Amino acid sequence: MLANRVNLVINQIDEFENQVIRENKKIKYKKLMTQLTNSKVKIDNLIELKNILDENIDYISFNPILKNILEIKLSINNDKIDGREGAILNTIIDSIESQLKVEWKKYYEKNTRVILQTLSNIKPFFNDETEIERIILNLKKFESSWPINNLKYNLFIDNINLAKNKIKELELTEDIRIFISKIIANTATIEDLTPNILKWIKDNKYENKIKLRFR
Structure with missing residues (x-):
């Protein structure tokens, strides 16, 4: 009888832990979705500006952004989001934005x-x-x-x-x-x-x- 009660408590704890993990994961994905949505707006603006300038600025490449987005996609597919993906992408975008601002x-x-x-x-x-x-x-x-x-x-x-x-x-x-x-x-x-x-x-x-x- 006591063993059954102990197992029940353990199961409840496990379920609670799983629920917390699921909730934390949901928060991370929601945060990432918001960051990616905001990043898309910034990227679209940068692409517009690069097309506007289009004067010997080939040294400014969007490849780092593409590479990072592919890495984020891989993390999502493997269910390994750690919550830092959006911040890393934003840092890359800010670097390219600074270069375009100078141009x-x-x-x-x-x-x-x-x-x-x-x-x-x-x-x-x-x-x-x-x-x-x-x-x-x-x-x-x-x-x-x-x-x-x-x-x-x-x-x-x-x-x-x-x-x-x-x-x-x-x-x-x-x-x-x-x-x-x-x-x-x-x-x-x-x-x-x-x-x-x-x-x-x-x-x-x-x-x-x-x-x-x-x-």
């Missing part, structure tokens, strides 16, 4: 440096300077904007085109650009007032916007 900043600098400098130089020649300031500000926001996806990239290109169109409005030839740069740097002289420059000033009524000074 985005390079891409941004390459496509905005001249435009931003030109807009800053020619701003005084527009009737509405606040509009130019707004365009400059909107472009600068993209330098720190992250993550970049197709939607943000298209918005970036729209702002680039808007800036280019504003620059075109002034019909700046190369000599006029150089003259404006000298005005900004306070290095322009009477000798820089070529017939073409004088015509540009007169045609656009910029006489009161340009000032030379003694050195």
